[in-house]
Amino acid sequence: MIGRWSLSFADIDFVNSKPALTRLGLAAQLKFFASLGFFAIDPGSIPTDGLSYLAEQLGVEAGEIAGYDFSSRTARRHCAEILIHPGYHRMKRVDRAQLTEWIAGELCPGGQSINAMLEHVFLWCRDRRIYGPSRKELERVVRSQRQDYLDTWLIGASDRLSSDAVALLEASLADPDSSTGFNRMKGDAGQATLDNILDVTEKLAFIQRLDLPHDLLTATGKPWVDQIVRRVAGEKASEMRRHAPARQLGLYAIYLMSREAQLTDAMIDLLIETVHKIGTRSKRKVVGDIAKDIERVYGKERLLVEIASASINEPSGRICDVIFPIAGKAKLAAIVKESHAKGALDRRIYKVMCQRRSKSRPFGGVKPGHRVTCRGEWREGVARGPLPPALV
Known part of the structure; x- marks a missing residue:
């Protein structure tokens, strides 16, 4: 704020040469133009902090800005004097040509909005001590150059x-x-x-x-x-x-x-969601199978104790005479199956997922000379072309 709103000794002498009631407004216009390259149209355009800092330097109250009419003849005369004070000159034909070339080469490729480009145009004029035409006229220049750039770019894309x-x-x-x-x-x-x-x-x-x-x-x-x-x-x-x-x-x-x-990106999301669905269904099936296994061998601890007791009492007996009367073949097979069911859950889910994929084959099994219709059926006809890298 200090660098933007500080008055130099020359600025203070220039402002103090005017009537006291207009000094704050003149100083505000002077520093506003030096900062942005165009003049303020009302007091609301000037930041409060900057106005207070200017008033402090001039030894006046910030509220005095209300008595300065930014649209009066006095204000317009002050604007003309502000241009002369730092050595500004009106835009010439050569300056306009340079500005047009700069807009086309530097501003247009960035694709900024009209207002953003206008701000850069005003700063370009300020840095070269040029006072350009009205804002509307500069806006027409900017719009014309933007349109020319867009047309040239689209034609270049079409030619490629x-x-x-x-x-x-x-x-x-x-x-x-x-x-x-x-x-x-x-x-x-x-x-x-x-x-x-x-x-x-x-x-x-x-x-x-x-x-x-x-x-x-x-x-x-x-x-x-x-x-x-x-x-x-x-x-x-x-x-x-x-x-x-x-x-x-x-x-x-x-x-x-x-x-x-x-x-x-949409294809990746679809594939991820598809794999997630397959994994969820496979996990549900595996968990369901484990639950069935647990129900089928309910009370296995008691059976195992009885089998152990019978084995201890008759160590030389045959299995069909000692074990089967306590737990038949079906019971023992269920216990073995439950033991296998206690394996790694992720490994079983992956196995079921692979089984589902081998049955459905959603991305494989395409024969040469076949194509997929919008209903997902394989029919003979003209091939639809190779799969994109996303599916390969």
């Missing part, structure tokens, strides 16, 4: 596409409700079912066949990509087809580059 990719994208927009149509590509992954997993797999395979130039996403700011993704996600296929061909393909290609990462 191969002829096969262009044909696939145009077919997707022409038939938006097909398996790889525009509407289907924007759909959510849904719940962890076989149909949804295969649907996401087909979408990923479609994007990978396009061979999109992903380096375009790193050459510009993320706000541009987010803006295009939101725009394409909110448009219908008919609205997309109204764009010029190059702009249309550029928008769709950049959207699919970002969509590929979203679909990959």
